[in-house]
Structure formats: structure tokens, C-alpha cells
């Protein structure tokens with residue numbers, strides 16, 4: 001991922017200023033590279049409140065905003081996911097760069113239509129998978145390990161938000177995007193199980209994804225947990241990474257250098273039948289902190305994401321999380337949801353008992 005710093009104010013707007021869009025407006029307002037012109041929301045009172053706070057103009061529709069501000073060349077689309085396509089397509093057709101909040105779309109067909117539209121009109125399309133800009137992940141990514149096995153947990157207590165989608169499209173999609181990036185290979189098989197407890201969509205899910213190159217990802221997501229945990233473990237021949245998305249730190253154990261020597265010694269002793277039961281494994285392993293020099297001003301993930309977006313919008317480059325990545329995450333999420341529906345438990349008539357099969 002390249003670090004991109006913006007030099008002059010790109011005229012921007014935010015469409016949909018609910019929970020997430022408000023953060024986009026605040027962050028653009030603070031960025032020297034952005035000139036926040038307007039916010040748009042069907043709920044005009046909400047738009048006015050945000051516009052007043054961040055010193056820009058409020059509009060109830062995108063058309064009104066564009067008529068008043070034809071100079072706007074980049075927007076964040078943070079309306080509910082089901083409206084992403086209808087909102088973003090007309091903007092992409094006008095070559096306005098769009099950062100669309102994650103997930104890219106509610107369906108694979110809509111996600112593909114957005115990718116195709118951006119390509120046809122040569123418009124920049126970025127997807128708001130903000131976790132990609134987590135410094136711990138950036139540090140892990142910079143190590144360039146070949147991921148062979150990944151263990152992922154993203155669990156938290158119920159917030160009663162995003163109840164219109166299941167935990168796979170709401171939370172697991174962050175991790176699907178990341179494991180797809182780290183595995184760097186097409187998906188071969190998906191096996192999954194999940195349960196819907198409070199509504200018609202799954203609240204807890206586990207997926208085992210096998211990639212064409214043999215890499216395996218085991219991902220658990222729950223919005224019914226008693227505490228919050230967001231963790232990624234990567235196993236590779238180059239070493240082991242364990243990172244915490246919440247605390248934005250982690251550790252790495254390299255398999256070369258001191259660790260290689262220590263392991264070789266142990267292997268030789270075990271081969272000779274030496275009793276090593278007194279050996280303290282944790283004293284033997286050299287553990288290092290994951291570290292990454294963040295570009296100045298990119299401590300905040302959303303700021304880093306917007307820097308990346310505005311740089312692509314201004315210079316016409318490809319953002320770190322482009323439409324293809326957003327499409328792949330939606331496609332993978334839909335495969336997981338399908339696998340959950342196909343999963344059966346002995347003594348039950350399939351997971352349809354737990355999940356409403358009508359959706």
C-alpha cells in the first residue's frame with residue numbers, strides 16, 4: 001500500500017450523513033487535501049446539523065448538490081448498502097470519484113454493475129474497507145509473508161445496528177476482504193455454519209475458506225459475544241503473526257535467524273531422544289513487536305483511507321481497496337451465506353430451522 005499525501009484541496013461531498021457518513025465529513029474537514037463543500041441526506045435536518053458543524057452546505061438530493069457545486073470531483077457514499085448502486089452509478093457516470101462504504105453493494109450483481117460502471121467511465125472507485133488501513137495490518141502486510149493458514153475472530157456484543165443484514169455482510173466482510181488480499185489466490189471452497197438468534201439473519205458465523213493455492217482461512221464472526229475481540233493470526237513458513245485490530249498492535253515470530261537456530265537445536269535434541277520437558281518454549285522463542293512507520297497524519301484509519309482515495313481521485317491512480325476488491329469481498333460473503341444455508345445439523349431439518357430461507 002502506498003502512502004499518499006494530498007497537497008491541494010479536492011472539492012468533496014458526503015452523501016448520507018448517518019452514523020458513518022458523519023465521520024467521513026469530520027475527517028474531510030480536518031484534511032488539508034480536502035475541501036468539504038457539501039453533505040447530502042434525504043433527512044435534511046440531519047444534513048443541516050452536520051453541515052453546520054463542519055462549515056459546508058446541506059442538500060436533500062445529489063442533483064441539487066451537483067447543481068450548486070459542479071466542482072465536486074470526489075464523494076463518499078455512506079447511504080445504507082442497499083442504495084449504494086442507485087446512488088453511486090450516476091456519479092460514476094459523471095466521472096466523479098466515489099468512495100463507497102463497505103460492503104460495496106448488497107448483492108453480487110449490484111457490486112459487479114458498480115465495478116463495470118467505474119471501468120466504463122474511467123472513474124475512481126474505492127470501497128470503505130477501513131480495516132485495511134489499521135496500522136497493525138499494514139505492518140503485517142509489509143512483512144510480505146505467504147499466508148498458509150489464517151485464524152480470524154471478530155466478535156462483539158450486539159449493537160442492534162445493521163439488523164437488515166447478517167453478521168457476514170456486516171462484520172465478517174472486513175475479514176473476508178483481508179484474507180482475500182493476504183491469500184492472493186482465488187477461492188476454491190467455502191464451508192460455513194451460522195445461526196440466527198435475534199432475527200432472520202445470522203448473528204454468529206464460522207467459515208472455512210480454502211484457496212486455490214492451498215491457503216486456508218478459518219473466520220469466526222459474532223455480534224452476540226460478551227466481549228469484543230478482533231484478531232488475526234497468520235501462519236507462514238516465514239513466521240507467525242498475531243495482531244489485534246482493536247489495540248492496533250501485534251507480534252511477529254520470524255522463522256529465520258535466532259528462532260531457526262533454536263528450532264534446529266531442539267529438533268536435533270528430540271531426534272536423539274533428549275527429554276526436553278523442562279525446556280520453556282516461551283523462553284526459547286524470540287518474539288518481536290509488529291511495527292510500521294505510519295506516514296505523518298495517517299494515525300487515524302479513516303484519514304489514511306481518505307488520503308489514499310483523494311490521491312487516486314486527483315492523480316487517477318488505483319486506490320488500495322478498489323472496486324475489484326470490494327466485489328470480491330461481496331462475492332465471498334455471499335458464498336459464506338449460501339454455505340450457511342446449506343449446512344445441516346443432525347436431528348434438524350437443515351439450518352433453515354435457524355435461518356429464514358426466504359431472504
Ligand SMILES: NC(=O)c1ccc[n+]([C@@H]2O[C@H](COP(=O)([O-])OP(=O)(O)OC[C@H]3O[C@@H](n4cnc5c(N)ncnc54)[C@H](O)[C@@H]3O)[C@@H](O)[C@H]2O)c1
Pocket residue numbers: 015016017018019020021040041042043046060078079080081083087101102103128129130
Ligand atoms: N467501514 C465501517 O466500518 C462501517 C461501519 C458502519 C457502517 N458502514 C457502512 O456505511 C453505510 C451507512 O451505514 P450507517 O450505519 O452510517 O447508516 P445510517 O442509517 O446511520 O445512515 C445512512 C444515512 O443515509 C441517508 N440516506 C438514505 N438513503 C439516502 C439517499 N438515497 N440519498 C441521501 N441520503 C440517504 C439516511 O437518511 C441516513 O441519514 C453502510 O453501507 C454501512 O454498511 C461501514
